Amino acid sequence: MNKIYCVGVGPGDPELLTLKAHKLIRNASQIAYFRKRNSTGRARKTIEKTLQKKKVYEYPMEYPLTTEVDFQTDEYKKTLDDFYIKCCAEIKFLLEKDDLIIISEGDPLFYGSFVHLYEKLKKDTPVIFVPGITAMSGSWTNAKIPIAMGDASISIIMGIQDEKDIIKSLKSSQTAVIMKIGTHLKKVASALKKTNNFNRAIIVEKATMIDEKIIPLKNYNEKRAPYFSIILIPYETQK
Ligand SMILES: C[S@@+](CC[C@H](N)C(=O)[O-])C[C@H]1O[C@@H](n2cnc3c(N)ncnc32)[C@H](O)[C@@H]1O
Numbered sequence: 274m275n276k277i278y279c280v281g282v283g284p285g286d287p288e289l290l291t292l293k294a295h296k297l298i299r300n301a302s303q304i305a306y307f308r309k310r311n312s313t314g315r316a317r318k319t320i321e322k323t324l325q326k327k328k329v330y331e332y333p334m335e336y337p338l339t340t341e342v343d344f345q346t347d348e349y350k351k352t353l354d355d356f357y358i359k360c361c362a363e364i365k366f367l368l369e370k371d372d373l374i375i376i377s378e379g380d381p382l383f384y385g386s387f388v389h390l391y392e393k394l395k396k397d398t399p400v401i402f403v404p405g406i407t408a409m410s411g412s413w414t415n416a417k418i419p420i421a422m423g424d425a426s427i428s429i430i431m432g433i434q435d436e437k438d439i440i441k442s443l444k445s446s447q448t449a450v451i452m453k454i455g456t457h458l459k460k461v462a463s464a465l466k467k468t469n470n471f472n473r474a475i476i477v478e479k480a481t482m483i484d485e486k487i488i489p490l491k492n493y494n495e496k497r498a499p500y501f502s503i504i505l506i507p508y509e510t511q512k
Pocket residue numbers: 284285377378379380381382383384385386406407408409411412451452453454477478479480481482500501502503
């Protein structure tokens with residue numbers, strides 16, 4: 274039976290692929306990936322050179338929506354669920370021909386979208402995961418920050434959470450990473466100020482990509498952050 278290989282392609286730098294990912298992508302006859310409407314897709318861009326000019330069938334799974342509908346509404350959940358059902362049907366069709374390589378930004382099991390499909394496919398479809406370097410790892414590596422040391426605990430926080438939940442997580446550990454910031458920047462900054470973390474926070478835009486930026490948050494003058502951005506609350510400069 275043909276298999277799905279769900280392969281992490283790392284945070285953006287094409288040289289941060291694992292050897293295993295590289296080999297699977299090079300030998301693929303068909304690949305699939307998520308992308309926003311009217312975009313190439315970050316994972317797809319990352320493997321551009323790895324694919325070379327080889328003829329590979331590509332199945333882009335295009336999100337029907339992103340931020341235009343509130344993610345807590347029934348409309349959002351229903352639209353995405355219908356989309357995932359459609360993707361699973363197409364994936365099963367492709368698997369009748371050969372193995373399918375599904376590429377995923379960072380590590381597929383760390384907030385990766387494929388997990389929604391995996392829940393629906395795992396009963397009767399063989400899936401093999403290949404881990405990838407996460408965005409947070411790429412971020413703290415390029416910022417040269419030891420994010421956790423000794424006995425410090427770390428919180429991984431989503432910027433889309435309510436401010437009170439962000440504050441609670443910030444208070445419960447010595448170091449933190451905040452992802453999915455985008456339009457939530459103001460709320461995240463307010464939570465960081467209320468917990469005395471603002472002055473040591475660092476924002477990393479597009480970690481490991483050619484247009485990467487690493488800026489102390491207190492010097493960041495944007496009203497919103499790009500989708501590919503992350504805030505690091507380092508351990509070194511404890512409050
Ligand atoms: C759906 S999660 C995917 C995480 C990914 N699977 C990983 O292992 O890092 C998307 C969030 O990851 C972060 N992210 C992904 N790639 C990034 C990059 N190159 N630089 C900064 N943040 C990134 C952003 O916070 C973004 O909102």
